[in-house]
Amino acid sequence: MKSIVFISVLVLFLCTGCASVFTSNTQEIIVNVKKNSKVYVDGNQKSIQDNKLTLERDGKVKRIEIRNDENMDEHYMVVQDVTNPWYVVSWVPFGYFYAIPPLIDLYSTGKAFNYRDSLLLSNSVPKIKEKEIYEKSIFLNKVEVILPKDSLVLIDFPRYKSFLYSLDKGVYKIEANKGVSLANTKYSNSLNKILLKNKYLDNSNRALGESYSKNISINSTIIKLCMNRFKYRRDYLFQLEVGIKWEVLDFYKKPISTDVIYVKSNHFTSKESTMSFLEFDNAVENVIERNFSKFIYLESTQEFLKNDTAQVESEKFSELQMISSFNKVKSLTNAVEACVTVKSADGHGSGFVISQDGYVITNYHVIANSIAGGELFLNNGEIIPYEVVRVSKIHDLALLKINKNNLVPFDFSDLEKPVISESIYCIGTPNAENLGQTISRGIVSGYRKFQDYELIQTDASVSPGNSGGPLVTKKGKVLGVVTSKLVGFGIEGLSFCIPITKAIEVFNLKFL
Numbered sequence: 155m156k157s158i159v160f161i162s163v164l165v166l167f168l169c170t171g172c173a174s175v176f177t178s179n180t181q182e183i184i185v186n187v188k189k190n191s192k193v194y195v196d197g198n199q200k201s202i203q204d205n206k207l208t209l210e211r212d213g214k215v216k217r218i219e220i221r222n223d224e225n226m227d228e229h230y231m232v233v234q235d236v237t238n239p240w241y242v243v244s245w246v247p248f249g250y251f252y253a254i255p256p257l258i259d260l261y262s263t264g265k266a267f268n269y270r271d272s273l274l275l276s277n278s279v280p281k282i283k284e285k286e287i288y289e290k291s292i293f294l295n296k297v298e299v300i301l302p303k304d305s306l307v308l309i310d311f312p313r314y315k316s317f318l319y320s321l322d323k324g325v326y327k328i329e330a331n332k333g334v335s336l337a338n339t340k341y342s343n344s345l346n347k348i349l350l351k352n353k354y355l356d357n358s359n360r361a362l363g364e365s366y367s368k369n370i371s372i373n374s375t376i377i378k379l380c381m382n383r384f385k386y387r388r389d390y391l392f393q394l395e396v397g398i399k400w401e402v403l404d405f406y407k408k409p410i411s412t413d414v415i416y417v418k419s420n421h422f423t424s425k426e427s428t429m430s431f432l433e434f435d436n437a438v439e440n441v442i443e444r445n446f447s448k449f450i451y452l453e454s455t456q457e458f459l460k461n462d463t464a465q466v467e468s469e470k471f472s473e474l475q476m477i478s479s480f481n482k483v484k485s486l487t488n489a490v491e492a493c494v495t496v497k498s499a500d501g502h503g504s505g506f507v508i509s510q511d512g513y514v515i516t517n518y519h520v521i522a523n524s525i526a527g528g529e530l531f532l533n534n535g536e537i538i539p540y541e542v543v544r545v546s547k548i549h550d551l552a553l554l555k556i557n558k559n560n561l562v563p564f565d566f567s568d569l570e571k572p573v574i575s576e577s578i579y580c581i582g583t584p585n586a587e588n589l590g591q592t593i594s595r596g597i598v599s600g601y602r603k604f605q606d607y608e609l610i611q612t613d614a615s616v617s618p619g620n621s622g623g624p625l626v627t628k629k630g631k632v633l634g635v636v637t638s639k640l641v642g643f644g645i646e647g648l649s650f651c652i653p654i655t656k657a658i659e660v661f662n663l664k665f666l
Contacts, residue, residue, distance in 0.1 A: 182206045184272035187220055194219040209269055215389050215423055220277045226444060228277035229420035231391045234267035235314040282447045285353040289459040292354040294345055295371040295403055299336040305378040306330035317384035317391060344442050345374060365605060366405040366547040370458055373401035394419040396441045400449045402458050406522040411454050417445040469546050471662045478666045479510035482565040486579060489630035492562055493591045493623060495531040495583040499523035504582035504623030505554065507563045512556040515657055516622030517637055518545050521552050533591060546660045549652060550637050553661050564632040566665045569655055572598045572633050580614040580636055582623030610634045610651040625651040
């Protein structure tokens with residue numbers, strides 16, 4: 155009996171490594187987490203006592219998640235990468251000739267290595283705040299991926315510590331053979347989901363919900379993509395680092411700021427043989443969301459999201475008197491003759507004469523890139539320079555002045571609100587600027603609330619070149635300023651006009 159016990163103990167000793175025998179099944183490590191944070195290991199919540207976290211020694215990758223109310227969740231992949239002294243003893247004195255004990259330490263019990271005594275695990279990226287009711291909405295203008303070959307990199311780290319803390323020593327870099335340039339990628343979908351989730355994108359009233367005071371646009375371009383990778387047994391631990399150039403544009407697509415932000419993703423894992431698209435997509439969405447969080451909290455971004463009270467104040471104009479004329483528009487033919495084609499830096503628009511000494515009304519967006527002045531065509535083909543006298547970004551209006559007298563302006567006496575179903579006409583230059591003005595017929599189909607007034611809705615056919623042109627009656631009486639057209643699935647040519655009474659009020663015009 156004694157011999158059997160002795161033989162059993164001897165076999166157990168010879169077939170078990172020292173690390174497996176003398177090392178406990180768990181290890182305490184020190185982690186620095188904020189108060190009120192919750193820590194999860196492989197999806198199970200763990201208690202933290204004196205910043206100490208207990209992990210099982212089993213040789214497997216541990217996914218540690220840190221969650222709190224203020225910051226975005228952080229995911230770290232933690233492994234046993236510090237050699238256990240007892241594992242060294244397993245090789246002495248017979249290990250080099252009899253390898254079963256150390257192999258048991260390494261592969262069976264997972265105790266050949268320890269975790270690091272302490273880990274600097276932080277979650278410092280704030281959660282994306284939801285849009286406040288007084289803040290502007292954000293629309294995507296252009297989303298691109300432009301990666302020169304030296305900005306598309308794979309970095310293999312030789313040690314876990316190097317991977318964890320992004321240490322450069324001993325890394326192996328692989329740069330792409332050529333660059334990448336893409337548009338309309340899944341990146342656009344990811345950003346739209348983020349905007350919608352946090353209420354920065356409002357699709358409920360896109361027809362009339364957009365305005366200078368309510369919206370900004372952004373261009374977003376990925377300019378760097380780096381994958382940091384570390385191989386642990388049969389798993390790859392990886393992390394993405396992405397650089398994104400954010401360009402903020404006002405409602406009229408004029409750039410107002412540019413920032414480049416570099417952010418790293420959480421840790422993710424993939425199998426040695428392959429990486430699924432799902433794993434990579436999750437990492438991409440994670441790093442984009444973290445980058446957007448940094449962008450939205452920039453002081454400049456926060457300023458642009460606020461309602462522009464300074465712009466409101468700047469649009470409080472003093473009274474401007476318009477010189478009267480005995481000769482005024484009295485017919486559609488006269489109305490066409492009183493219209494102009496406004497050249498701009500990026501195309502053309504329309505406008506119309508409101509005084510005999512050369513004042514012209516058009517849309518602000520027509521001359522947004524020509525604030526210093528430009529040229530316009532009169533109906534007779536004459537080209538005349540104009541200067542910009544007043545603008546209203548909030549109402550998309552501009553008042554121009556040309557050095558020309560004895561013009562035939564529109565008649566602003568006895569202005570009345572058109573009734574629904576009344577026949578109307580839009581005059582403008584819808585196509586090439588040298589083709590002159592054309593007339594399209596329609597009816598007043600309704601009124602739509604917009605900001606603090608109502609837009610006139612019509613079914614008259616208009617094109618971008620009609621912007622700034624007049625909406626008139628069959629007698630040439632001006633009713634409004636053509637400003638936008640809504641097109642899309644299930645929509646058949648709805649056009650909108652700013653009432654002329656609103657334009658007069660905005661610019662504080664006095665007709666003598």
